[in-house]
Structure formats: C-alpha cells, structure tokens
Amino acid sequence: xxxxxxxxxxxxxxxxxxxxxxxxxxxxxxxxxxxxxxxxxxxxxxxxxxxxxxxxxxxxxxxxxxxxxxxxxxxxxxxxxxxxxxxxxxxxxxxxxxxxxxxxxxxxxxxxxxxxxxxxxxxxxxxxxxxxxxxxxxxxxxxxxxxxxxxxxxxxxxxxxxxxxxxxxxxxxxxxxxxxxxxxxxxxxxxxxxxxxxxxxxxxxxxxxxxxxxxxxxxxxxxxxxxxxxxxxxxxxxxxxxxxxxxxxxxxxxxxxxxxxxxxxxxxxxxxxxxxxxxxxxxxxxxxxxxxxxxxxxxxxxxxxxxxxxxxxxxxxxxxxxxxxxxxxxxxxxxxxxxxxxxxxxxxxxxxxxxxxxxxxxxxxxxxxxxxxxxxxxxxxxxxxxxxxxxxxxxxxxxxxxxxxxxxxxxxxxxxxxxxxxxxxxxxxxxxxxxxxxxxxxxxxxxxxxxxxxxxxxxxxxxxxxxxxxxxxxxxxxxxxxxxxxxxxxxxxxxxxxxxxxxxxxxxxxxxxxxxxxxxxxxxxxxxxxxxxxxxxxxxxxxxxxxxxxxxxxxxxxxxxxxxxxxxxxxxxxxxxxxxxxxxxxxxxxxxxxxxxxxxxxxxxxxxx
Numbered sequence: 001x002x003x004x005x006x007x008x009x010x011x012x013x014x015x016x017x018x019x020x021x022x023x024x025x026x027x028x029x030x031x032x033x034x035x036x037x038x039x040x041x042x043x044x045x046x047x048x049x050x051x052x053x054x055x056x057x058x059x060x061x062x063x064x065x066x067x068x069x070x071x072x073x074x075x076x077x078x079x080x081x082x083x084x085x086x087x088x089x090x091x092x093x094x095x096x097x098x099x100x101x102x103x104x105x106x107x108x109x110x111x112x113x114x115x116x117x118x119x120x121x122x123x124x125x126x127x128x129x130x131x132x133x134x135x136x137x138x139x140x141x142x143x144x145x146x147x148x149x150x151x152x153x154x155x156x157x158x159x160x161x162x163x164x165x166x167x168x169x170x171x172x173x174x175x176x177x178x179x180x181x182x183x184x185x186x187x188x189x190x191x192x193x194x195x196x197x198x199x200x201x202x203x204x205x206x207x208x209x210x211x212x213x214x215x216x217x218x219x220x221x222x223x224x225x226x227x228x229x230x231x232x233x234x235x236x237x238x239x240x241x242x243x244x245x246x247x248x249x250x251x252x253x254x255x256x257x258x259x260x261x262x263x264x265x266x267x268x269x270x271x272x273x274x275x276x277x278x279x280x281x282x283x284x285x286x287x288x289x290x291x292x293x294x295x296x297x298x299x300x301x302x303x304x305x306x307x308x309x310x311x312x313x314x315x316x317x318x319x320x321x322x323x324x325x326x327x328x329x330x331x332x333x334x335x336x337x338x339x340x341x342x343x344x345x346x347x348x349x350x351x352x353x354x355x356x357x358x359x360x361x362x363x364x365x366x367x368x369x370x371x372x373x374x375x376x377x378x379x380x381x382x383x384x385x386x387x388x389x390x391x392x393x394x395x396x397x398x399x400x401x402x403x404x405x406x407x408x409x410x411x412x413x414x415x416x417x418x419x420x421x422x423x424x425x426x427x428x429x430x431x432x433x434x435x436x437x438x439x440x441x442x443x444x445x446x447x448x449x450x451x452x453x454x455x456x457x458x459x460x461x462x463x464x465x466x467x468x469x470x471x472x473x474x475x476x477x478x479x480x481x482x483x484x485x486x487x488x489x490x491x492x493x494x495x496x497x498x499x500x501x502x503x504x505x506x507x508x509x510x511x512x513x514x515x516x517x518x519x520x521x522x523x524x525x526x527x528x529x530x531x532x533x534x535x536x537x538x539x540x541x542x543x544x545x546x547x548x549x550x551x552x553x554x555x556x557x558x559x560x561x562x563x564x565x566x567x568x569x570x571x572x573x574x575x576x577x578x579x580x581x582x583x584x585x586x587x588x589x590x591x592x593x594x595x596x597x598x599x600x601x602x603x604x605x606x607x608x609x
Contacts, residue, residue, distance in 0.1 A: 029365075059088055060345075068097050096179065177230070265495060388466065455498070540590040
C-alpha cells in the first residue's frame with residue numbers, strides 16, 4: 001500500500017469511527033440540572049425493601065448533570081447506588097453530602113465506619129463540642145466547635161474533620177466532589193437574643209469576636225486541607241450564608257432563591273454590600289465553577305406540577321442559566337420524606353430541539369446547547385417621566401447636575417467633547433485621591449423622582465472607565481442601589497433600583513473608592529424599567545424579568561415557545577417576535593429555525609500534499 005493510500009484509508013476509517021460512535025454529552029450544555037438529593041439510612045429511595053437497587057429510581061436521578069447525595073449511607077454501605085447512577089450517565093458528577101459544623105446524637109455499633117458516629121466520637125474525644133451558655137447543653141444547630149485549638153494552636157477539630165472526609169469520602173474514589181453543609185465562616189451571627197447564646201469561654205476564647213476570628217481561620221484550614229486531599233480536579237461546594245472559601249472551593253449554594261438572607265433577586269444575583277452575588281461567584285471561584293441555586297418547592301399531594309411550582313421552577317432555572325451554575329428544585333428540608341422530588345420533571349428540563357416538544361429523555365437534556373456569551377440586559381426605549389434634564393451633558397456638566405468631593409478624596413468633573421456615547425460630549429470624572437467611602441466623590445442629578453418603597457426605578461446610562469471598576473448607582477437615601485461593573489468601552493447599562501424607604505431622590509454615581517477616570521453619558525432616571533435579563537444559546541434564549549412589572553419584550557426575530565405538558569399555558573409552542581414575561585418570571589425560547597439536518601456524506605475526499 002502506498003503512503004497516500006494509507007493516509008486515505010486512515011482518514012476514511014477515522015470518519016467512519018466518528019459517524020458510528022455515539023455522540024458525547026456536552027458537559028457545558030444548558031440548562032444545567034441538579035438534585036439536592038437525600039438518601040435514608042437503608043438506601044431509600046434508591047434501594048427496594050429487599051435491599052436490591054431500584055433501577056427505575058436510579059434512571060430518574062441519572063438524568064441530572066450534578067447530584068448531591070448523602071455520603072452516609074452510601075459510604076461505606078451502598079456504593080452501588082452511585083456506581084449504578086454513573087453507569088446510566090457516565091457524564092454525571094456526584095457529590096457526597098456531609099455536615100461540617102453540626103452532628104446529631106448518634107451511637108451506631110459500627111463506630112469506625114458509620115460516618116455520623118465516627119464524627120461524633122472524634123469531636124467528643126477532642127473535647128470539641130460547642131455549648132449554649134444558658135443551658136449548658138450542646139449549642140443548637142452548630143454543636144461542633146470548629147475553632148477548637150490544642151496547646152500548640154492547631155485547629156484540631158477542623159483537621160480531624162478533614163481527615164474523616166479524606167478517608168471516608170475522597171479516598172473511596174467513588175465521589176466527584178464533596179458538598180459541605182452548614183459550613184459557615186463565622187458563628188456569632190447564629191446567636192438569638194438571650195435565648196441562644198454561645199459559651200465562648202468554654203470554647204476557649206475571651207469574646208465572641210475572638211471566637212469568630214478563630215472560626216474563620218479554622219474554616220480556611222478545613223477548606224485548604226480538603227483541596228489538598230482532593231486534588232485540583234475534585235469538586236468542593238459549600239453552603240451557609242454568603243459565599244466564602246473562593247480560594248479553595250468551586251462554588252457555593254444559594255438556598256431559598258431568590259430570598260436568601262432576606263434578599264431579593266438583584267442582591268442574590270448581582271450582589272450587594274454583604275455578598276458577591278451569583279454571577280460574580282462564577283468568576284471568583286476555582287474553575288470549573290460549580291455554584292448551586294435551590295428554589296424551594298411547594299409540597300403536598302399533587303402539588304409538584306401546580307401553577308405555583310411550575311412558575312417557581314421556571315424563574316429559578318432561568319436565573320441559574322444566566323450564569324454557569326446548577327439549579328435544583330425541591331422541599332426546603334431536602335427530605336425524601338416530604339416528597340420524592342427527584343422524580344419531578346418539568347417542561348424546561350429536556351426538549352427535543354427538532355420538534356420543540358418537552359421530553360423525559362436524558363438525550364434531550366442540555367437542549368439549549370452551549371452559551372454564546374454572558375448574560376446581559378436588553379434595553380428598549382421608555383416613555384416614562386425622566387428626572388434627568390441634561391441627559392447627554394451637551395449643555396455642560398453643571399446644568400442639571402451637582403458634583404461633590406469630600407476631603408481627603410480629590411476629584412474633578414469636566415465636560416469631555418473628545419468622547420461620547422450619544423451626541424457630542426460626555427461627563428468626565430477624574431478621581432486623583434481615592435477614599436474607601438465611595439460617596440465622598442459623587443455625581444448627582446438635581447432633578448428628582450418621588451420614589452416608593454418596594455417599587456422599581458431604572459437608571460439607564462452609558463459609561464466607561466479607565467481602569468475598569470465597579471460603580472455604585474443609587475437613588476439618594478432611599479436604599480435603592482445597584483453595583484455596575486464598567487470597563488474601558490462605552491456600554492449601555494440599566495440599573496434597577498428598588499428603594500426601601502419612600503422619599504424624593506435624585507440619581508447618584510458614587511465614585512471615590514477607585515482612582516482613575518469615569519465617563520457617563522445619556523443618563524436617565526425613570527419609574528419602571530424597560531430592560532430584561534437575557535442569555536443566548538446555540539438553540540435558543542432565556543429571558544428573566546425580576547421586576548414587578550409585566551414586560552412586553554421585542555425580539556430581533558421570531559422565537560418559539562416550548563411545546564410542553566406541565567405548564568401548557570406558558571409553553572404552548574407559539575412563535576412570536578414580541579413575548580410577554582410576567583413579573584418575577586422567566587421564559588425559555590427556541591430559535592425559530594434550528595439546523596438539525598445531518599451533513600451529506602463525503603463522496604470525494606482528496607488528500608492534499
């Protein structure tokens with residue numbers, strides 16, 4: 001055989017192999033489905049009463065992309081549950097669930113393998129329980145003293161927990177990662193008035209503040225050890241309040257989305273003074289990021305597909321798809337005693353892109369395909385009253401605007417005719433001496449709106465900055481504020497401000513905290529909003545409306561709705577170029593035309609020199 005014929009034969013064989021091989025699941029496809037699963041002591045719901053595997057239930061949970069399941073009883077008694085799930089779906093990632101700061105009273109005879117008993121005995125032997133000062137009993141919901149130190153200052157309880165997780169989860173080779181629940185970076189916040197008070201003296205510290213500082217260091221110690229034991233590819237996901245451990249972990253869970261910590265969609269997604277927000281977490285955690293979002297379902301006989309649950313699921317799943325994380329839906333207590341929620345399957349979970357019909361098949365999950373870029377706000381023109389009179393700074397920078405800079409910060413405001421997003425000029429703020437108090441340099445409209453607590457108001461503007469930075473946009477002292485990330489390219493932004501206090505307020509940009517240049521142009525401050533969050537994918541788009549207004553969204557072409565069975569009034573298969581998204585809701589749409597036709601077979605393949 002000549003060299004050219006050998007190359008041709010090899011090329012043809014490779015093509016044939018590719019044609020016959022089953023298509024691999026795309027790990028990054030959307031929407032990303034997760035299950036915050038629960039396994040009872042005997043293995044229910046994945047084990048039958050006769051102790052054999054329930055293959056139907058295994059198949060149901062195997063349709064998800066990431067699954068959290070109790071490390072006990074799977075380790076060490078029923079590893080076949082995870083093995084069977086992975087056999088059904090080799091692409092799935094399974095994380096072992098374990099508590100890190102609480103252990104319930106348990107005393108199993110198999111104390112060297114029964115993980116809860118092993119943890120309890122280990123903490124007891126280290127004198128590592130945390131106590132309530134009033135009762136002298138173990139501290140409720142957080143009885144493991146993570147900050148317990150030995151005479152040498154080592155955080156012995158944190159190190160011991162890391163060793164247990166290493167030996168009984170990581171070393172088995174069964175798990176793709178660990179989910180550490182109740183893994184808080186501080187403990188003082190858990191106190192409740194005089195009814196629940198930490199005995200910090202018994203814990204080994206002179207004050208709650210000292211205990212909290214040590215607790216943070218101990219949590220970092222545990223996280224660092226788990227990363228070292230698991231290696232770079234092992235997934236670590238945590239849960240407890242605002243996200244932490246960004247250096248060591250791949251992600252965090254947001255519970256009861258979008259209301260975690262009493263927040264809103266905007267604070268949970270975009271961040272506020274107390275948290276980074278879901279979208280920023282995608283950037284800040286180790287890669288691959290694995291952030292989770294839990295939407296709490298209504299439970300009860302026949303409730304799984306009622307209008308409340310289909311709406312809540314749609315809103316949460318669509319919000320999660322704006323970032324890189326996984327969405328899960330189920331009872332707040334995560335218990336299969338409340339509902340067999342791993343059996344629930346919604347229109348948006350799987351769709352046949354060729355027909356647009358919802359599906360129950362694993363092969364139709366990830367139906368949106370890969371993301372075509374990050375989430376963004378789509379804007380359109382508003383006719384609402386506008387508080388800003390000199391929108392484009394064409395009449396200078398003093399008319400309709402006030403500018404302040406308080407010592408020790410230093411800054412200037414000028415009209416810049418060399419660059420503009422609209423018209424011939426823009427406002428240019430140069431901060432030469434920054435200050436940690438961001439409002440020490442502020443540009444504020446003299447025009448004002450009467451704002452009402454709980455209502456939405458939009459600040460729509462163009463901006464750029466050098467260096468790139470985060471800017472706080474706020475409506476006076478109303479409590480309505482948002483943070484906007486601005487780079488060195490002119491871009492249009494719309495920050496939705498939701499006041500907590502009713503008053504009259506102008507629009508302000510707080511700029512003192514970063515030295516450098518900021519330009520703004522075409523600024524508007526109006527009631528309501530004319531924007532929707534959107535993300536584009538290979539096979540469709542996702543729209544999210546977090547406001548309290550119904551939005552009629554103009555699209556650049558006709559998109560079609562899913563043809564579903566769980567929420568047929570929403571997922572009715574209709575195509576349109578203008579779609580209505582109700583308040584606090586999301587919508588999944590398919591492209592009107594998807595190229596699903598297979599390429600023609602190769603008939604004339606030439607090997608070039």
